[in-house]
Amino acid sequence: MVRPIGFLVGLGFVGVLLWSLLWGAVAYVKEPPVPTAEHEFHEHPKKVDFSFNGPLGKFDRGQLQRGFQVYKEVCAACHSLRLVTFRDLQGIGYTEGQTKTLASEWAVETPTINEETGEPATRKSIPADRIPAPFANEIAARAGNAGALPPDLSLIAKARHDGSNYVYSLLTGYQNQPAELLKQFPDSKTGAGLHYNPYFANLNLAMAPPLTSEGQVSYSDGTKPTVDQMSKDVAAFLTWTAEPKLENRHSTGLAVLAFLLIFTVLTYMAYQNIWRDKKH
Amino acid sequence: MSFPWAEQYAPKHPFMRYMDEKLPLPRLVYNAIGAGYPVPRNLNYFWNFGVLAGAALAIQLITGIVLAMHYAANGAVAFDSVEHIMRDVNSGWMLRYAHANGASMFFIVVYLHIFRGLYYGSYKAPREMVWLLGLVIFLLMMATAFMGYVLPWGQMSFWGAKVITGLFGAIPLVGEPIQTWLLGGFAPDNAALNRFFSLHYLLPFVILGVVILHIWALHIPGSSNPTGVDVKGPQDTVPFHPYYTAKDGFGLGVFLIIFAALLFFAPNLLGHPDNYIPANPLSTPAHIVPEWYFWPFYAILRAFTVDFILPAKLWGVVAMFASILLLFFLPWLDKSPVRSGSYRPTFRKFFWLLMIDVAILGYCGGAPAEEPFVMISQIAAAYYFAHFLIIIPIISRIERPLPLPNSITEAVLSKSGKTTGEAALAPAE
Numbered sequence A: 001m002v003r004p005i006g007f008l009v010g011l012g013f014v015g016v017l018l019w020s021l022l023w024g025a026v027a028y029v030k031e032p033p034v035p036t037a038e039h040e041f042h043e044h045p046k047k048v049d050f051s052f053n054g055p056l057g058k059f060d061r062g063q064l065q066r067g068f069q070v071y072k073e074v075c076a077a078c079h080s081l082r083l084v085t086f087r088d089l090q091g092i093g094y095t096e097g098q099t100k101t102l103a104s105e106w107a108v109e110t111p112t113i114n115e116e117t118g119e120p121a122t123r124k125s126i127p128a129d130r131i132p133a134p135f136a137n138e139i140a141a142r143a144g145n146a147g148a149l150p151p152d153l154s155l156i157a158k159a160r161h162d163g164s165n166y167v168y169s170l171l172t173g174y175q176n177q178p179a180e181l182l183k184q185f186p187d188s189k190t191g192a193g194l195h196y197n198p199y200f201a202n203l204n205l206a207m208a209p210p211l212t213s214e215g216q217v218s219y220s221d222g223t224k225p226t227v228d229q230m231s232k233d234v235a236a237f238l239t240w241t242a243e244p245k246l247e248n249r250h251s252t253g254l255a256v257l258a259f260l261l262i263f264t265v266l267t268y269m270a271y272q273n274i275w276r277d278k279k280h
Numbered sequence B: 001m002s003f004p005w006a007e008q009y010a011p012k013h014p015f016m017r018y019m020d021e022k023l024p025l026p027r028l029v030y031n032a033i034g035a036g037y038p039v040p041r042n043l044n045y046f047w048n049f050g051v052l053a054g055a056a057l058a059i060q061l062i063t064g065i066v067l068a069m070h071y072a073a074n075g076a077v078a079f080d081s082v083e084h085i086m087r088d089v090n091s092g093w094m095l096r097y098a099h100a101n102g103a104s105m106f107f108i109v110v111y112l113h114i115f116r117g118l119y120y121g122s123y124k125a126p127r128e129m130v131w132l133l134g135l136v137i138f139l140l141m142m143a144t145a146f147m148g149y150v151l152p153w154g155q156m157s158f159w160g161a162k163v164i165t166g167l168f169g170a171i172p173l174v175g176e177p178i179q180t181w182l183l184g185g186f187a188p189d190n191a192a193l194n195r196f197f198s199l200h201y202l203l204p205f206v207i208l209g210v211v212i213l214h215i216w217a218l219h220i221p222g223s224s225n226p227t228g229v230d231v232k233g234p235q236d237t238v239p240f241h242p243y244y245t246a247k248d249g250f251g252l253g254v255f256l257i258i259f260a261a262l263l264f265f266a267p268n269l270l271g272h273p274d275n276y277i278p279a280n281p282l283s284t285p286a287h288i289v290p291e292w293y294f295w296p297f298y299a300i301l302r303a304f305t306v307d308f309i310l311p312a313k314l315w316g317v318v319a320m321f322a323s324i325l326l327l328f329f330l331p332w333l334d335k336s337p338v339r340s341g342s343y344r345p346t347f348r349k350f351f352w353l354l355m356i357d358v359a360i361l362g363y364c365g366g367a368p369a370e371e372p373f374v375m376i377s378q379i380a381a382a383y384y385f386a387h388f389l390i391i392i393p394i395i396s397r398i399e400r401p402l403p404l405p406n407s408i409t410e411a412v413l414s415k416s417g418k419t420t421g422e423a424a425l426a427p428a429e
């Protein structure tokens, strides 16, 4: 009984699938899919040789601090970093005292309530506070950015495909819309308030190029603050905010692998030894 | 059960003798995974994957229980509680990456375990019940993994839950009420998150119970082997311990090396970046895709694009479930008396075709729902159903299998090319 019924069920599914295929093929021939500008002009991130790449990779503390400085002086005007506390910055080499100063001098204060009246108020931040967001809420953020929402950057390096390279590529990827694109897709002209960037998923984003001129941030360690360098540094910093335990992960991983290799060699030898006079 | 020549548990220490009288748990273990379980001597590495699946289950249980101590199942804080685990909990990042990648490793070994069963005909008599219980485990694993993926409450969690529960909406008349009932609302929200957490904690223990039944059922006929020939006498078997404990120990080492490489050096390779964006019901991701281990089934779901008596969506849902349910009937669809694919030349060719087919379905399931992937998955899905429901029954009728060895021992000794004293010890068949 199973086989005749199975046979019919099988024919049913195969039939409907081939029927779907037929209609799909007809539609494909009649109206071949039209290429889109995103399809043709979107680019994959440029590869950067970051110090944390690869299984032995480590963060470069100097670079992370420079990246933090770029965030603080440029990006923090629009983007929050809500998963990072000032105290966490000890992880990129600041001392406890420095995080205290950074917290209390931060341009935006931490929201609180007035102890006597219960009214909303603000106070200076302490190291245990999360880095305060530039806008009180989403509506305020949109209102300040012509309707677009600057996303929180804490996890951006993991929330985009190939994130570290992506952030760098996005920041350095602004350009004029290629004439060729306009020729092929006359309707795809970059709209008002938008900026052409082939690394962004739909090619046009609302963020104006944030890093535009050499020396926009002045580094104290003698590194030349070119746009390229600042972009790399902030991309490295945002990788740290997304994956602060990366170095632990790499070093633990090496130790675990070394242990497992020895374990596996020993178990292999035990296996060979136990089976030595059993043919199998 | 066991073969009459199985080694007998004989505790020496007075305490163990006392235990054996009062609660013979050591005896149970001895007979299940100790020297008391005789196993064919010729098992190849594909027989390691059952034990590895058990190891993966143990890893999921342990990491999961600890994660649950820090996780909060509430839509407002779930995402942040996962980030709290990643950032503030001691070694929390390791726990979470172990659990997430552990799920992938679990599916990898279970898929290899199932493919082993398909190739060597392990689903056939007398092991049908082992196969059926295995499929129950597989269904439970899929439910568990699906609900687990919802817990971090990222974009893919939310939209995955919405799409998958939305499938029930395709059922005529009762579909919408069922969907609302499953979710506890019209869209995934706190109610859904809470019940998913509750069930995600429960189901692995149900799996554990079914695994025990699975092994119990296996130990009645005993393990099959790469020749598919029945065990004929003591010379065909070795005691599980130390022979297969040693081999499984080595297999476990290799498994853990691959697992560790993934966990420590590419922990997000198999995940989707969008799940690092908090769930947002107002913003639909460009491509909603499930985890990689569901891709073949997702491709089948999306392959039905044209209404034919029933709406296309309903066809897709029915076919997706049917693609797994049909495996329950496999022992009765394949009537060939020969188990092992090594002795079935025609079956073997189609088996490899099926492997390629499943890989293609997997690829298309992960790709965006556009041409040519839809057309390719239509052809691949058609082959999938034809393979099990049409081709296998026909082959099992017309195929002429290769001559089988008389016994496991004969197969082993002829492979090693030498005859030794051992062959002379074997009774004449």
Ligand code: HEM
Pocket (backbone or CB within 6 Å): B046, B047, B048, B049, B050, B051, B053, B054, B055, B057, B110, B113, B114, B117, B120, B122, B123, B127, B130, B131, B133, B134, B135, B136, B137, B138, B207, B211, B214, B215, B218, B222, B223, B224, B225
């Ligand atoms: C939690 C998941 C699972 C665990 C822990 C598990 C465990 C095991 C173990 C320990 C064995 C004996 C060793 C071996 O033959 O590899 C076994 C055998 C078997 N399993 Fe599973 N299994 C699981 C899932 C499945 C699934 C999903 C299927 C198929 C649908 C399946 C089908 C079988 C069959 C047919 C055998 C007998 C193989 C033979 O003797 O030739 N198992 N399982």
